[in-house]
Amino acid sequence: MRRIGLQLASVLVLLALWAFVAAMRWVDPLYLPGPGAVWDAFVRANSCYPITEGAARKICGESNYYLWEHLVVSLQRIGVGVGLGALAGVVVGYLMGSSRLLMLLVNPYLNFLRALPPLGYIGLLVVWVGIGESSKYWLLFLAAFPPVVIATIQGVASVREDQLLAASSLGAGLRERVMTVILPSSLPYVVQGIRLATGFAWTTVVAAELNNGIPGIGGLAFQSGVQLQTALTIACILVIGLVAVALDQVIVWIGRALVPWQGKEV
Known part of the structure; x- marks a missing residue:
C-alpha cells in the first residue's frame, strides 16, 4: 500500500x-x-x-470512429502481427537452437533484421503489399519475430546436459526429451521473448499506421498531430502508454500461470 x-x-x-x-x-x-x-x-x-x-x-468520435474503436483496431493488428511473429519465432528459434549448422546459416540474417528499425522497411512493404492491412501485419510481424527467435534460442541453450542425459538413461526418446526437458526449461525464455516482442510491436504501431492507419490509435495520434490538435494527440499518447503497461502486465500474469516453476530448481 x-x-x-x-x-x-x-x-x-x-x-x-x-x-x-x-x-x-x-x-x-x-x-x-x-x-x-x-x-x-x-x-x-x-x-x-x-x-x-x-x-x-x-x-x-474522431474520423468517424470512437477513440476506443481506434484502440480496438490497433489491438487487433497487434494480435495478428505478434501472434504470427511469436508462432514463427518459436519454431525457428527451436530449430536454430537445436542445429549448429542452421544457426550458422541463419544467424547473420536474423541479426540484420533485428538491427533494422521498422521505419527502414515500411516503404518497401507498402510497395510490395500495398497500404492496406497486409503491410501493417507484416511490419508488426517483422518487429515481433527477432526477439522471440533470440529468446527461444537462449532457452534451448539453457537446457542442462545432465537433465537430457538423465532423461535418455530412463529411456526417453527425442519426443519425450523435447516435451519433458527442453520445452519446460526453455518456456520461461519464450514467454519473456513474447513479452519483449509485444512491447516492441506496440511501440511500432504508430509507424505501422502512418499510411492508411485510420481507424487505429497510432494513426489517430499521427493525424491529430499533423492537424495541430495537440490535446487529442496527448490523449492518444496517454492511451497508448497505459495500454502498453496493461498488455505487459497481462503477459506477466500469463507467464506466471504457464511457468510456475520459473526461478525454482527443477
Missing part, C-alpha cells in the same frame, strides 16, 4: 505541475494544453456532438 501510495502521489504531483504550467501559460497551449483540455479531447473522441450548435446532425 505504501508503494502504491507513493506512486499515486507522484502522479498527482506531476498532474498538478502540468496544470500549473498550463494555467500560467508559460508554454503556448498549442504546444502544451492543460490536463483539462486533454480530458475534454478524450471525452469528445468518445462521444457524439452536433456539427453546429442546435444542429440535428451529429459527429461521433
Whole structure:
C-alpha cells in the first residue's frame, strides 16, 4: 500500500505541475494544453456532438470512429502481427537452437533484421503489399519475430546436459526429451521473448499506421498531430502508454500461470 501510495502521489504531483504550467501559460497551449483540455479531447473522441450548435446532425468520435474503436483496431493488428511473429519465432528459434549448422546459416540474417528499425522497411512493404492491412501485419510481424527467435534460442541453450542425459538413461526418446526437458526449461525464455516482442510491436504501431492507419490509435495520434490538435494527440499518447503497461502486465500474469516453476530448481 505504501508503494502504491507513493506512486499515486507522484502522479498527482506531476498532474498538478502540468496544470500549473498550463494555467500560467508559460508554454503556448498549442504546444502544451492543460490536463483539462486533454480530458475534454478524450471525452469528445468518445462521444457524439452536433456539427453546429442546435444542429440535428451529429459527429461521433474522431474520423468517424470512437477513440476506443481506434484502440480496438490497433489491438487487433497487434494480435495478428505478434501472434504470427511469436508462432514463427518459436519454431525457428527451436530449430536454430537445436542445429549448429542452421544457426550458422541463419544467424547473420536474423541479426540484420533485428538491427533494422521498422521505419527502414515500411516503404518497401507498402510497395510490395500495398497500404492496406497486409503491410501493417507484416511490419508488426517483422518487429515481433527477432526477439522471440533470440529468446527461444537462449532457452534451448539453457537446457542442462545432465537433465537430457538423465532423461535418455530412463529411456526417453527425442519426443519425450523435447516435451519433458527442453520445452519446460526453455518456456520461461519464450514467454519473456513474447513479452519483449509485444512491447516492441506496440511501440511500432504508430509507424505501422502512418499510411492508411485510420481507424487505429497510432494513426489517430499521427493525424491529430499533423492537424495541430495537440490535446487529442496527448490523449492518444496517454492511451497508448497505459495500454502498453496493461498488455505487459497481462503477459506477466500469463507467464506466471504457464511457468510456475520459473526461478525454482527443477
